[in-house]
Amino acid sequence: MSATIDASTPAFVVRRSTLASRIFGIVALVAVVVLVVLPTFAGASTKFKMVELLTLIAIAQMWNLLAGFAGVVSVGQQAFVGLGAYGMIVFVNNQGFNLYLSVVISAVAAMIVSIPMGLIAFQLRGSYFAIGTWVLAEVCSLVMINNTSVGGGSGASIKVTDYDLATRQDVTYWFAVVAGVGAIVLSYLVLRSRLGLRMQAIRDNEAGARGLGANVYRTRFAIWTIAAFWTALAGATFYLGQIRVQPTGSFSVVQWTAPIIFIVVIGGIGTIEGPVIGAVLYYLFREQFKNQVTWYTITLGVIAIVVALVLQKGVWGIIRARTGLDLFPVRRRLVVERREPA
Numbered sequence: 422m423s424a425t426i427d428a429s430t431p432a433f434v435v436r437r438s439t440l441a442s443r444i445f446g447i448v449a450l451v452a453v454v455v456l457v458v459l460p461t462f463a464g465a466s467t468k469f470k471m472v473e474l475l476t477l478i479a480i481a482q483m484w485n486l487l488a489g490f491a492g493v494v495s496v497g498q499q500a501f502v503g504l505g506a507y508g509m510i511v512f513v514n515n516q517g518f519n520l521y522l523s524v525v526i527s528a529v530a531a532m533i534v535s536i537p538m539g540l541i542a543f544q545l546r547g548s549y550f551a552i553g554t555w556v557l558a559e560v561c562s563l564v565m566i567n568n569t570s571v572g573g574g575s576g577a578s579i580k581v582t583d584y585d586l587a588t589r590q591d592v593t594y595w596f597a598v599v600a601g602v603g604a605i606v607l608s609y610l611v612l613r614s615r616l617g618l619r620m621q622a623i624r625d626n627e628a629g630a631r632g633l634g635a636n637v638y639r640t641r642f643a644i645w646t647i648a649a650f651w652t653a654l655a656g657a658t659f660y661l662g663q664i665r666v667q668p669t670g671s672f673s674v675v676q677w678t679a680p681i682i683f684i685v686v687i688g689g690i691g692t693i694e695g696p697v698i699g700a701v702l703y704y705l706f707r708e709q710f711k712n713q714v715t716w717y718t719i720t721l722g723v724i725a726i727v728v729a730l731v732l733q734k735g736v737w738g739i740i741r742a743r744t745g746l747d748l749f750p751v752r753r754r755l756v757v758e759r760r761e762p763a
Contacts, residue, residue: 438750439747441746441747442748442750456598457598459471460590460595465590468590468593471594471597472597472662474700474701474704475601476655476656476658477680477684477704478601478700479601479603479651480498480652480655480656482608482693482696482697483604484648484685485695485696486644486648487645487648490621491623491624491640492623492627492641493641494550495542495550495645496552496554496555497553497554497555497556497678498558498677498681499671500672501531501653501656502655502671502672503561503565503671503672504527504531504653504656505528505531505654505656505660506527506659506660506671507527507671509524509527510571510572510577510666511570513579513580520583521596524596527653528650528651528653528654528657530653531649531650532646532650535649536646538554539645539649541557543641543642543645555674558672559672562669565672574669575667577666578666579664592661593658593661593662596654596661597658597659600655601655603651604655605693605697607647607651609749609751612693616640617751619635620640620641620644623637623641683703684696684699684702685699686725686728686729687699687702687703687728687735689735689736689739690738691738692737692738692741694748695737698736702736706721
């Protein structure tokens, strides 16, 4: 017997994109174009601030990719910020490489260094892994402090005397755009890939994912190296604008990883939109209280406690729960479509 299908029978279709995500895609494209041409009408102060904000977004996205999607909580990502910064001192000051090319080379070098670091760190689990990454970051800092060729404990300045100031400011800004926007795009592409599916499955149910054939170690290690490269790229970009690199700052958990964790938690861990929102809120808050360090620290702590207790999904998590919005559609949805009779 052959079964006949009524024209009005509902059809089930798997989709990712929504009307909201398609509209947002157009808005985002316009925003990127504005960011690219911003140096033509913005002053040096605005470009400097945007470099800071875009750097925060880039590093936050990478930490979120590790912790929010792969389930790997690292407290040592400042190691790659510092390695990216010090890589430029080595390649520019000591080896005579091109300043701008050194930004990318430093990120590649940091990714290579992340491999033996990962081999050590991934022997640990849970909170021991988090503490282990922090210790590894401190080891990197001590290596730089005791290395006189990169300035030792007092640090060093990157040699930029052969480069025009205005050009360097513009190039630094464009590197920051690549780092910030690229981190968002990279996260989106990874999450839509098979690697992204495996890492989310491992995060949600490691035993179940392992039983279905997912290689937990390789998946997490791959994300670790990707995050190391992009974090170092953002760090090198930031210090390309700062010029002066010191181990106490570039390898500081207080200056880098602690704010990044705050940004991701406030915005919404496990979402692409969350780190962007969190970075903007954090940056505005920091600028508002930059002259009131005590109140800034107290208020930041209170906000973190409130979010941890009340708004555990973060700002974007709450918005998505109430509206169902997904500006970056990485989840698959089963949509019912009814066929109208001809």
